[in-house]
Amino acid sequence: MADTQKSRDHFLFIARLAEQSKRFDDMAEAMNSVVKLGVELTAEERNLLSVGYKNVLGAKRASRRILSVIKSKEEASGNMEHAASANESLKRVEDELTAKCNEILLTIDDYLLPLSKTGEAAVFYHKMKGDYYRYLAEFKSDADRQEATSQSLKAYEAATAIAESDLPPTNPIRLGLALNFSVFHYEIMANTERACNMAKQAFDDAAAELDSLDQNSYQDSTLILRLIGDNLTLWTPDPEEDEAGEQNKAVDGVSGENVKDLEIKAGDE
The missing domain is CATH 1.20.190.20 (14-3-3 domain)
Structure with a gap:
């Protein structure tokens, strides 16, 4: 020992x-x-x-x-x-x-x-699995892409089931999961509606409970909420632009190095 x-x-x-x-x-x-x-x-x-x-x-x-x-x-x-x-x-x-x-x-x-002995740890690791399979799905093709996409989806779903059972909506790891899972739906599955619904639900659920958090947790949660809000802005069509005939464009690399997709740091983000 x-x-x-x-x-x-x-x-x-x-x-x-x-x-x-x-x-x-x-x-x-x-x-x-x-x-x-x-x-x-x-x-x-x-x-x-x-x-x-x-x-x-x-x-x-x-x-x-x-x-x-x-x-x-x-x-x-x-x-x-x-x-x-x-x-x-x-x-x-x-x-x-x-x-x-x-x-x-x-x-x-x-x-x-x-x-892993806690729900928080299990969510963290299943989320990591979802993220790394998603990275593979970004460039794989044919059967390899299908397999990576399937495994990513399974991991994110497993993490979500535990998060909804064991973690409050304001928990940074749960919020980070919602952020990355919604990016998966947007970028890998090309399902903007599902991505927006998931992001908005996580945002609304957490925002309703922010007042009950201490200062440290408040800062962590609001940081991730801002990132979720940024993605919602990118993914949601602007009615004025639609009326003008302009196409709403998502920023390339939303889940990459321009901080739309964080690896949430447990207890430190």
Whole structure:
């Protein structure tokens, strides 16, 4: 037990050091080492794990989007040699994304969910599963995309069932789940109506209870509510624009690095 705690403390120090120096691959690796000690993670440790992987994957997702645009532009201009080089880089990044997503998904299934003892932890991990399968669905095709989409939906639904039973509407993890699940419906399922209904329900349920929260919880919840509100604004057609014949356009990358899609940090966001 003493050796386990010593190792845990060591890896946590490495993870915090890596976060401060923005070495997120090292951060994710250190937190994976903590997980494989076979211990239930604290809220802070869940947060460190999530932040590490989010930043690693966020950078790769951004690279994939840029390379995809470059490839398309080179193809459109007829420069097939440059297009082939861009495509080679794109495939390499997609392979890295697949490997990293599969790594954390196995960790969640093999270690994190079996050891979770609270509803909050279970929601956190099922939400993570939904997020990482969603990242795969963003670029996979055919049967692989169908499988990633199906697994993402199942994970989000499992998280929602527990959240509605165990967590109040103002809980930041529950709100973060609603935020990301609605993005799934908007971006992956192309179901704007479902995305808006889900986001609005979460927003209204939480807003009705904000007055009962303490200051720390209030700040956490209102931050996520603002993000949900931003998405609703993007996704809801403007009647004046419709009358003028203008098309309402959603911002590209709503679930990406421009903070519309947060990995909610338990107890710290």
